[in-house]
Every structure is written in structure tokens, then in C-alpha cells.
Amino acid sequence: MTAIPKRQQNRIEREKRILRAALKVFSETGYSGANMDSVAFEAGLSKPTLYQYFESKEALFSAMMLDERDRMIDVFQHPSHEGVVRDLLSFAWDYADTVLRPDMLSLARLIIGEVQRFPEIGRAYQEVGPDRLLSGIMTYLDGQRRHSRLEFEDTELAAEDLWGLILSAPRTKALYMPDRQPTRAELARYIHNGLRVFLKAYSTQPANDVAELDRLMDTQPSRQVEDDD
Amino acid sequence: MTAIPKRQQNRIEREKRILRAALKVFSETGYSGANMDSVAFEAGLSKPTLYQYFESKEALFSAMMLDERDRMIDVFQHPSHEGVVRDLLSFAWDYADTVLRPDMLSLARLIIGEVQRFPEIGRAYQEVGPDRLLSGIMTYLDGQRRHSRLEFEDTELAAEDLWGLILSAPRTKALYMPDRQPTRAELARYIHNGLRVFLKAYSTQPANDVAELDRLMDTQPSRQVEDDD
Amino acid sequence: MTAIPKRQQNRIEREKRILRAALKVFSETGYSGANMDSVAFEAGLSKPTLYQYFESKEALFSAMMLDERDRMIDVFQHPSHEGVVRDLLSFAWDYADTVLRPDMLSLARLIIGEVQRFPEIGRAYQEVGPDRLLSGIMTYLDGQRRHSRLEFEDTELAAEDLWGLILSAPRTKALYMPDRQPTRAELARYIHNGLRVFLKAYSTQPANDVAELDRLMDTQPSRQVEDDD
Amino acid sequence: MTAIPKRQQNRIEREKRILRAALKVFSETGYSGANMDSVAFEAGLSKPTLYQYFESKEALFSAMMLDERDRMIDVFQHPSHEGVVRDLLSFAWDYADTVLRPDMLSLARLIIGEVQRFPEIGRAYQEVGPDRLLSGIMTYLDGQRRHSRLEFEDTELAAEDLWGLILSAPRTKALYMPDRQPTRAELARYIHNGLRVFLKAYSTQPANDVAELDRLMDTQPSRQVEDDD
DNA sequence: TATGAATGAGCATTCATTCAT
DNA sequence: CATGAATGAATGCTCATTCAT
Numbered sequence: 001m002t003a004i005p006k007r008q009q010n011r012i013e014r015e016k017r018i019l020r021a022a023l024k025v026f027s028e029t030g031y032s033g034a035n036m037d038s039v040a041f042e043a044g045l046s047k048p049t050l051y052q053y054f055e056s057k058e059a060l061f062s063a064m065m066l067d068e069r070d071r072m073i074d075v076f077q078h079p080s081h082e083g084v085v086r087d088l089l090s091f092a093w094d095y096a097d098t099v100l101r102p103d104m105l106s107l108a109r110l111i112i113g114e115v116q117r118f119p120e121i122g123r124a125y126q127e128v129g130p131d132r133l134l135s136g137i138m139t140y141l142d143g144q145r146r147h148s149r150l151e152f153e154d155t156e157l158a159a160e161d162l163w164g165l166i167l168s169a170p171r172t173k174a175l176y177m178p179d180r181q182p183t184r185a186e187l188a189r190y191i192h193n194g195l196r197v198f199l200k201a202y203s204t205q206p207a208n209d210v211a212e213l214d215r216l217m218d219t220q221p222s223r224q225v226e227d228d229d
Numbered sequence: 230m231t232a233i234p235k236r237q238q239n240r241i242e243r244e245k246r247i248l249r250a251a252l253k254v255f256s257e258t259g260y261s262g263a264n265m266d267s268v269a270f271e272a273g274l275s276k277p278t279l280y281q282y283f284e285s286k287e288a289l290f291s292a293m294m295l296d297e298r299d300r301m302i303d304v305f306q307h308p309s310h311e312g313v314v315r316d317l318l319s320f321a322w323d324y325a326d327t328v329l330r331p332d333m334l335s336l337a338r339l340i341i342g343e344v345q346r347f348p349e350i351g352r353a354y355q356e357v358g359p360d361r362l363l364s365g366i367m368t369y370l371d372g373q374r375r376h377s378r379l380e381f382e383d384t385e386l387a388a389e390d391l392w393g394l395i396l397s398a399p400r401t402k403a404l405y406m407p408d409r410q411p412t413r414a415e416l417a418r419y420i421h422n423g424l425r426v427f428l429k430a431y432s433t434q435p436a437n438d439v440a441e442l443d444r445l446m447d448t449q450p451s452r453q454v455e456d457d458d
Numbered sequence: 459m460t461a462i463p464k465r466q467q468n469r470i471e472r473e474k475r476i477l478r479a480a481l482k483v484f485s486e487t488g489y490s491g492a493n494m495d496s497v498a499f500e501a502g503l504s505k506p507t508l509y510q511y512f513e514s515k516e517a518l519f520s521a522m523m524l525d526e527r528d529r530m531i532d533v534f535q536h537p538s539h540e541g542v543v544r545d546l547l548s549f550a551w552d553y554a555d556t557v558l559r560p561d562m563l564s565l566a567r568l569i570i571g572e573v574q575r576f577p578e579i580g581r582a583y584q585e586v587g588p589d590r591l592l593s594g595i596m597t598y599l600d601g602q603r604r605h606s607r608l609e610f611e612d613t614e615l616a617a618e619d620l621w622g623l624i625l626s627a628p629r630t631k632a633l634y635m636p637d638r639q640p641t642r643a644e645l646a647r648y649i650h651n652g653l654r655v656f657l658k659a660y661s662t663q664p665a666n667d668v669a670e671l672d673r674l675m676d677t678q679p680s681r682q683v684e685d686d687d
Numbered sequence: 688m689t690a691i692p693k694r695q696q697n698r699i700e701r702e703k704r705i706l707r708a709a710l711k712v713f714s715e716t717g718y719s720g721a722n723m724d725s726v727a728f729e730a731g732l733s734k735p736t737l738y739q740y741f742e743s744k745e746a747l748f749s750a751m752m753l754d755e756r757d758r759m760i761d762v763f764q765h766p767s768h769e770g771v772v773r774d775l776l777s778f779a780w781d782y783a784d785t786v787l788r789p790d791m792l793s794l795a796r797l798i799i800g801e802v803q804r805f806p807e808i809g810r811a812y813q814e815v816g817p818d819r820l821l822s823g824i825m826t827y828l829d830g831q832r833r834h835s836r837l838e839f840e841d842t843e844l845a846a847e848d849l850w851g852l853i854l855s856a857p858r859t860k861a862l863y864m865p866d867r868q869p870t871r872a873e874l875a876r877y878i879h880n881g882l883r884v885f886l887k888a889y890s891t892q893p894a895n896d897v898a899e900l901d902r903l904m905d906t907q908p909s910r911q912v913e914d915d916d
Numbered sequence: 917t918a919t920g921a922a923t924g925a926g927c928a929t930t931c932a933t934t935c936a937t
Numbered sequence: 938c939a940t941g942a943a944t945g946a947a948t949g950c951t952c953a954t955t956c957a958t
Contacts (some may be wrong), residue, residue: 007359011921030342033261035948046923048951057949106345112404113259113342116335122405130401164397169389172359172397175341176351193386197430264931275940277934287931469942488800491719493927504944506930515928564803570862571717572801574793580863588859618856626851626859630817633799635808651844655888668857722952733919735955744953 017042018053022064027106031061031114061114065121067106068129084149085195085212087140092166094193095133099167100182105174111176134159150202158202166193188192192217247272247282251293256335260290260343266309290343292349297336298357313378313432314424316369321395321420324362328396329411334403336419341404363388379431387431419448473534476501480522485564489519489572493613519572523579526565527586542661543608543653543670545598550624550649553591557625563632570633592617608660617658623652650675705730705740709751714793718801727764752808755794756815771836771890772882774827774898779853779878782820786854787869788874792861799862821846837889845889852881879904 021042025034036057040050054060064096080087098104115122137159144150152158172180182190192213199209250271251297254263265286269276290356327333342350366388373379377404381387399419411419421442428438465510479500483492493513498508538545556562564679573580595617602608610616628640628648640648657667708729712721723744727734741747767774785791802809824846831837839845857869857877869877879900886896 014921028345030259030261030346032259033346036950037948047949049922051950052921055950073346109341109344112338115338115405116257116407117259117262118455119406119408126402126405130405154422157418157936160398161394161422161426164393165390167396168393168401173355176344176355176359177348178345178347178351189383189386193383193390197390197426200430265933266931276932277941278939281938322917472942478937486803488717488719488804489802490717494929495927505928506945508935510942537944567799567802570796573796573863574715574865575717575720577864577866580865584860584863588863612880615876618881619852619884622851622855623848626855627847630855631813634802634813634817635806636803636809637806647841647844651841651848655848655884656799659884698948724952734953736918738954739917897919 014043014045014049015053018045018050018060018062019067022060023068023107026061026064027103027110031057031117032108036060061132062118062121065111065118068122069124072125072128084144085199085209085216088162088195088198089191089213089216091137091140091197094168095163096170096191098188099171100174100187102178102181103172105178109175109178134163137162148204151204152202161201162194162198165197166191167194188217243272243274243278244282247274247279247447248293248296250408251289252297252336255290256332256339257295259339260286260346265289291347291350294340294347295353298353301357302353309440312374312441314428314438314445317391317424317427318420318442318445320366320369320426325396325399325416325420329398329403329416331407331410334400334407338404338407359392359419366391376434380433381431390430391423391427394426396423417446472501472503473511475527476503476508476518477522480518481526481561481565484519484522485568488568489515489575491499494518502614520579521578523569523576524582527582530583530586534586540603541670542672543667544656546620546653546656547649547671547674549595549598550653553621554625554628554645554649557629558632558645560639563629563636563678567633592621595620606662609662610657619659620652624649625652646675652665688761701730701732701736702740705732705737705747706751706754707748710755710794711750713748714790714797717797718744718804720742723747749805749808752798752805753811756811759812759815770899771831772886772896772903775849775882775885776878776900776903778824778827779882781859783854785876786858787861787874789865789868792858792865796862796865812835817850821850824849835891838891839889848888849885853878854881875904880913 006074018039021039021044025038025042028034034057036047036050039060040047043050050060069105080090082090110120111125134156138155141150141158141162142155145152145155150158167190170187171179174182195213196210199213200206203209247268250268250273254271256266257263263286265276265279268289269279272279279289283292311319340350340354340400354449365386367384370381370384370387370391371378374384375435379387399416402409403411424442425439428442429435432438476497479497482644483496483500492515494505494508498505501508508518512521531607538548540548569579569583592614596613597609599608599613599616599620601608603607603613604645625648628645631638632640653671654668657671658664661667705726708726708731712725712729715721721744721778723734723737726747727737730737737747741750745810767777769777798808799813821843825842828837828839828845828849832839832842837845852910857874860867861869883897886900889895890896
């Protein structure tokens with residue numbers, strides 16, 4: 001039997017619990033505002049045990065942040081291939097759903113709030129978050145340009161435009177106002193408008209594509225009807 | 230003469246000094262990380278005096294934040310009227326120069342980082358920052374629509390697009406990476422591209438306007454030549 | 459009025475209290491064994507106040523040690539001049555009374571016990587304690603040599619012999635056994651014997667001097683009759 | 688064969704390792720400054736195992752101290768018999784070499800530093816160290832008195848004088864200044880002078896003996912030529 | 917028996933806040 | 938009114954000691 005020793009197993013499990021607890025506590029109160037007692041309590045163990053896993057508050061913070069970052073790598077789906085409009089729409093919803101999740105927003109606030117104290121954390125997230133995402137979008141956009149469905153010169157700028165048109169406004173708002181989550185309808189409005197502008201600017205057949213977009217948005221304005229208040 | 234009593238005068242002056250000191254200290258280390266000793270020292274007075282002006286750390290923080298917000302109200306210039314393209318370009322630079330200033334970014338990080346602890350601060354800034362700005366842009370865009378120079382249905386979305394296309398990418402990067410300020414050339418690239426997309430999507434004479442934009446960007450790619458590395 | 463400001467006065471007084479408290483606490487339990495709460499309590503103030511006066515435990519320890527050292531500088535009397543035997547006898551008692559005081563022994567134990575952690579403290583005491591004392595004795599012995607009352611080649615060795623003959627045994631015992639203070643009678647025995655050997659070895663008239671010594675020791679075997687148990 | 692069971696053997700071995708580790712750790716940082724982790728690590732076993740051998744830090748300390756004391760019993764050689772001067776000289780070097788060894792000094796500092804916390808330790812060492820040593824010297828001195836080579840009344844005082852004249856000064860210095868070991872030459876100076884004084888005071892043929900001493904010290908000023916810097 | 921893992925209690929240090937002058 | 942001085946209440950971190958395996 002290649003049984004993983006129970007000890008080892010246990011240790012890994014506990015480390016995960018600590019990192020989860022740390023995420024919660026640091027997210028709620030920031031680095032300085034958080035205290036190790038809370039983390040220990042939240043993780044269900046004592047402070048000395050906590051210190052056996054991470055040698056200092058700072059080390060715990062960094063470890064947690066980098067762990068979260070690694071977790072984020074696989075978050076974004078690769079675009080499907082059912083036609084530009086459908087693809088972009090699907091991508092827009094996927095991305096919005098992820099980026100506007102309360103926990104993602106809390107994490108983003110934490111990073112931004114502490115980036116002056118921990119500059120390397122900001123950079124680390126830039127690399128796996130925006131940069132990786134962007135390169136995913138860029139690959140897709142390049143493909144569509146080769147198929148003459150889109151036209152542009154600077155792929156990076158086009159990708160950033162896509163992101164900015166769809167999410168800049170709702171995400172900025174969400175960062176500043178944690179208690180007001182955007183509704184599905186609001187999101188739909190941003191996505192609809194953002195994609196329309198993007199298509200007008202970058203599609204080789206803007207009129208057709210915008211028409212298709214309008215049709216799709218009418219049909220399927222949102223995915224989760226329940227919270228469409 | 231209804232001379233303001235010297236006492237009164239003095240008090241106001243001192244209060245300003247405290248608020249400036251608070252901005253500096255809180256910006257550098259966040260709310261929890263800052264301590265009242267530093268604020269008092271930075272303001273050049275003793276802690277008890279500081280407490281005479283603000284009854285608690287929390288009160289000082291709120292007061293400082295709201296004061297900064299008020300100061301921000303007059304920050305953005307009203308658009309001039311020399312033609313849409315020139316107007317938008319002038320606005321874009323104005324806005325970029327303001328929003329990407331290191332102190333503005335620090336303040337933004339502070340707000341975002343503390344918004345969960347002080348939700349009203351986030352809302353307050355939303356009102357005078359984005360909202361006021363937006364309504365300024367909206368007024369301008371509405372005017373241009375009346376003159377048939379632009380066309381759109383939803384003014385708010387159009388205004389948000391303008392903002393997002395120009396500044397979403399560089400500002401997001403700047404928030405996450407405090408040590409890497411964007412150069413003038415990078416800014417010019419974002420502005421040029423953002424306005425081109427905006428004009429393509431919203432102008433009644435996209436081809437002409439984009440051509441003019443290209444010409445203007447060539448002529449005057451930046452304002453401060455010295456740091457155009 | 460050249461009134462010293464009460465504040466200043468107070469501060470000095472309090473600092474003295476802290477140093478006294480520190481001496482007590484550190485002497486009792488050593489550096490690591492002592493805690494700042496005890497010092498604060500013993501000094502009659504709160505821990506933060508204590509920290510306003512000394513920035514760390516280590517700083518307090520060093521300051522206290524150096525203060526004690528300075529206090530020690532004036533401790534040893536200069537020898538009088540009533541004849542070698544009388545002089546040496548007087549010096550012997552003076553010195554024994556000082557060096558064997560319980561607080562002096564505690565301090566010595568503290569220095570010796572912590573000298574590996576704070577090497578500079580050991581050196582500092584060596585300079586003002588033994589070294590200064592020795593040079594005082596040496597001056598005196600040199601004088602007596604000039605008057606042909608004593609003879610020797612190496613003044614330093616002679617001085618060290620004087621010290622060693624009188625105090626080495628009782629002080630070593632006292633260092634190792636804090637609960638057993640030497641009685642006056644025991645001290646008298648050490649002094650009598652030590653001086654006798656010293657005179658035999660160094661006096662130009664050993665027989666006479668030893669006889670005088672014996673007479674003096676008979677007459678006045680001790681000074682403080684009360685604890686002559 | 689009444690073979691000792693391997694278990695038993697092992698246990699004894701381990702106990703020795705622990706005691707050696709404890710000596711090292713306690714010597715370096717004192718009782719309070721030392722921690723059980725370091726002892727366990729130094730002994731190459733785990734803390735619980737350590738606790739199986741010694742039920743508490745205090746117990747370990749005491750056991751180690753008493754063990755060291757027992758080890759010390761056989762340290763001092765019995766004086767040979769080649770004539771008083773030669774005997775004393777040989778004894779002086781033997782004793783100096785032992786007492787001034789860095790590990791012996793560290794141990795002495797430890798005892799002195801902790802004697803207030805563990806008074807019985809001080810007494811225990813007094814018994815086997817000074818007391819046993821002293822009674823050895825006393826036996827020898829008594830012998831020489833019987834052979835009319837030395838004369839004195841109080842054997843104990845004579846023995847203490849011998850010790851004090853030779854080692855009081857260098858040992859006291861060494862206790863206070865751990866980083867400055869006395870050189871061979873310095874030791875020779877102390878020994879030469881101490882014995883000369885001793886012989887002048889106690890020999891029945893002082894002139895002869897001092898002459899012999901001078902001759903011996905010239906011939907053989909030290910034993911280990913290499914570090915005679 | 918030996919050990920990885922755990923913890924209650926303690927300790928140096930800091931900080932928001934308040935007096936006394 | 939302004940300030941030097943003071944403090945109760947944390948907070949990060951450590952350590953002697955004990956389980957559970």
C-alpha cells in the first residue's frame with residue numbers, strides 16, 4: 001500500500017485550514033488589523049500550533065496570498081468556439097461571475113490595501129490574474145483576427161478594451177461599495193453595452209454581430225434568475 | 230472689519246495641519262497600521278491637542294477622508310469646447326494626470342482597503358469622485374449628442390465607457406504595482422487607443438474623427454516631454 | 459529663583475526608582491528570569507511608563523548596570539596615614555565591609571552570571587571596581603616603599619596579593635553560598651591572617667609589624683559588636 | 688557473564704548525552720535563558736524523550752549540576768613528593784590549568800549566577816570543589832609541617848592562602864572577562880609571585896626555597912611552549 | 917518506548933486614550 | 938488651551954509541559 005502517512009495527511013489538512021482562516025481574517029480587517037488569535041481561533045487550533053506552521057504573521061500573510069494566487073490560476077475558463085458573439089458573451093458572464101464574487105472582491109481589496117507594505121504580493125497577483133487572463137483573451141482574439149472575424153492592430157490593447165468595457169465600471173463600483181452587489185440585470189446591462197461597443201470597434205461585420213448580440217441578450221438576459229431583483 | 234479672531238484662525242490652520250498629517254500617515258500604513266503618535270508628530274503637536282480636535286482615531290480618519298473627498302470636488306476641469314476630438318483628448322489627459330498621481334493612488338488604495346471597516350467612506354467617494362465626474366462627462370456628451378456629433382442611447386453607459394477605455398487598464402495596474410508608475414508614452418498609447426474605440430463606437434463621423442485624433446496624437450503625443458522615456 | 463522644573467525633577471526621581479527596582483529584580487532572578495512587570499511593579503508604575511524611560515529590557519539592564527558601576531566609583535576610601543599596619547588594617551575592614559555586603563555580592567553574581575551575554579558589562583566593572591581599587595592600593599604601597607616601610611619589585615602583584623590574602627577566601631565562599639554570611643569573627647580571622655602573611659612577605663620590619671598587628675587585632679577584633687555572633 | 692542488558696546500557700548512554708547537552712546549553716545562556724528544545728536538539732532526541740529522563744527543567748538542571756560536581760571529584764591530582772618547592776609548583780600549574788579552562792569558568796559562572804535560585808547547588812560545589820581541594824592541600828601542608836619544612840598554626844588558613852596567592856587574581860579577572868583568557872606567561876607571573884610570597888611566609892628556609900623557586904621558574908616557565916605568546 | 921503535534925500561560929512591547937500641570 | 942506623563946488593554950511570539958500515536 002502506498003498509504004500516505006496519516007501524520008503528513010493531517011498536517012496538510014491543517015495547513016489548509018489555517019490558510020483558509022487567514023484569508024477570512026485578513027480579508028475582514030486587513031493585515032495590521034488582524035490578529036493571530038483570531039486566525040488561530042478561526043482555524044480551530046491554538047496560537048503556538050499556528051506558529052508551528054508559519055513562523056510569523058508576515059510569513060502567514062505572504063503564504064496565504066501566494067496560495068490564493070495559485071488557486072486563481074485555473075479559475076478562468078478557456079473560451080469556447082461557437083462564434084465570436086456567443087464566445088464573447090459566454091466569456092463575459094464567466095469572467096463577471098468570478099471577478100465580482102464577494103470573496104474575490106475582498107481579496108482584491110486586501111491586496112490593493114496592503115500593496116504598499118507588500119509590493120511583491122501585488123506583482124505576484126498581477127502575473128497570474130490580469131496577465132494570465134489577458135494572454136488567454138489575446139490568444140482568442142488573435143485567432144478571430146486570423147479568421148477575419150475581428151480586426152485590430154494591437155492585440156493587447158484590444159484585450160484590455162474588452163475587459164475594461166465589460167467590467168471596469170461594475171468592478172470599480174463594487175470595490176468601493178462592498179454592501180451593494182450588482183444585480184444580474186445591472187451586469188447584463190454592462191455586458192450588453194460593453195460588447196456592443198467592442199463589436200462596433202473591432203468586428204469585421206459590426207452590424208450583424210451587434211444584431212446577434214441584441215438577440216442573444218434578449219433571449220438570455222441572465223443565468224441565475226433567482227437573484228434578479 | 231469683521232476680522233476673524235486670531236484664535237479661530239489658528240484653530241482652523243491647525244486642523245488643516247492635522248488632516249494633512251493624517252492623510253500622509255494613514256496613506257502610508259492603512260488605518261490599523263497607523264498610530265496617533267505619528268499623526269501628532271507629523272502635525273507638529275502633542276497627542277492631547279490632537280485629541281482636542283478629533284475625539285478618536287476613527288473620527289480623525291473619517292474627517293480626513295471626507296475632507297479629502299471635498300477637496301476632490303473641484304479637481305476635474307469642465308470640458309472646453311474646441312471640437313469633440315480636441316475636447317475628449319484634453320479631458321483624457323487631464324483626468325489621467327489626476328487619477329494616476331501617486332497621492333491619488335495611495336488615497337484610492339486606502340479607501341479600497343478600509344471600505345469594509347468604513348463602508349460610508351466608500352460611498353462618500355463614489356458620490357463625489359466617479360459620480361460627479363460622470364455627471365460632468367454626461368452633460369458634455371449629451372451636448373454633443375444634441376449637436377449630432379455623437380450618438381448613443383444610454384448617456385451613463387457612454388460616459389463609463391469613455392472612462393473605462395482610457396483609464397481602466399493603467400489605473401488597475403497602478404493600483405496593484407505602486408512602484409511602477411506608467412510613463413507618458415504608455416499613457417499616450419492608452420489614451421490614443423481608448424479614444425479611437427470610443428469614437429468608432431459613438432461618433433457620427435467616426436472616420437474623420439479618428440483621423441483627426443491620429444493627427445493630434447502625432448503632433449502632441451504628450452505634455453511633459455522630459456519624462457517621455 | 460533658579461527652581462529646577464518640577465517635571466525634570468520628577469523624571470530624574472522616577473528614573474532612579476526604576477533603576478533601583480531593576481537592580482533588585484535582576485539581582486534576584488538574573489536577566490532572563492526577570493520580567494518587566496516585576497520591575498514596573500517594584501518601581502510603582504506601569505509597564506508603558508517604564509518603557510518611556512528605557513526602550514527595552516536590554517537597555518534597562520545595561521543602564522542599570524552602568525549606573526551601579528558609576529555609583530561604585532566613590533565607594534572605596536583612600537587609605538589614611540597612621541602607619542602601615544594601622545593603614546592596612548583599616549583598609550582591610552573597609553574593603554571587606556563593602557565587598558561582602560549582600561547587595562554587592564548579589565550584584566557581583568549578576569555580573570558574573572550574565573557576562574557571557576553582556577561582555578561589555580564585565581569589562582566596565584573590571585575597570586571601575588578591581589582596576590580602580592588596585593591603582594589606589596598601588597599608589598599607597600608605592601608610597602610605603604619610598605619610605606622603606608615595604609619592599610617589593612612588582613607593585614601590581616603586591617597589591618593583588620593584599621587583596622587575595624584578605625578577601626579571596628571569604629568572598630569566594632560568599633559568592634557560592636548566599637545564605638551563609640561570614641561573621642565578624644570569621645572576617646577578623648581572615649584579615650588577621652592575610653595581613654600577617656602580607657607583612658611577613660613585604661614589610662621591611664616583619665617581626666615588629668606582625669607584633670603590632672597581633673596587638674591591634676586583640677584590642678579591636680571587630681567594629682560592629684552587635685553581629686559578632 | 689552478568690551482561691548488562693542493552694536497554695539499560697542504552698538508557699545510561701542517552702542520559703549522559705542529555706547531561707552533556709544540558710551543560711552546554713545552560714552554560715551558554717543560564718537557567719532561565721535556556722530552553723528545553725535546545726537541550727533536546729543538542730542531545731539529538733525529542734522533547735518528550737527528554738522528559739522521560741528528567742521530569743522538569745529544574746530537575747534536569749540539578750541533575751546536571753550534581754553530575755558535573757561528581758565528575759569534578761577526581762579532577763585534582765594528589766601532590767607528588769619531590770620537595771616542597773617542586774611539589775607546590777607542580778600543584779600550582781595543575782590547579783591553574785584546571786580552574787582556568789573555559790568550560791570550568793563557564794560552569795563557575797553558571798553556579799554563581801544561579802546560586803540564589805538553587806542554593807543547594809552552591810553548597811554542593813563548595814563541598815567537592817574548594818572543600819575537598821582544600822583538605823587535600825591541608826593534608827599535604829600538615830605533612831610538610833611535620834617534616835619541619837613549613838611552619839604555621841592554622842592549616843586551613845595556610846591552604847587558603849596558597850590558593851588565593853596563586854589564583855585569586857587571574858580567576859577573578861577570568862570570571863569577569865570571558866573573552867580574555869590569560870596567557871601562559873601571565874599565569875607564570877602569578878604562580879611565581881604567589882609561591883614566593885607563600886614560601887616567605889611559611890617556609891622554614893625561605894631564602895633557599897625562594898632561590899630554588901626562582902631557578903625552577905627560569906628553567907621551566909611553562910609547560911606548553913606553543914601558546915606562550 | 918519514542919516522537920510529532922499540541923497548548924496554557926507568560927512575556928516584551930505597543931497603542932489609543934486620559935490626567936495633571 | 939496645550940502638553941509631558943501615565944496607563945489598561947492588547948498583540949506577536951515563546952516556552953515548559955503533555956497527549957496521541
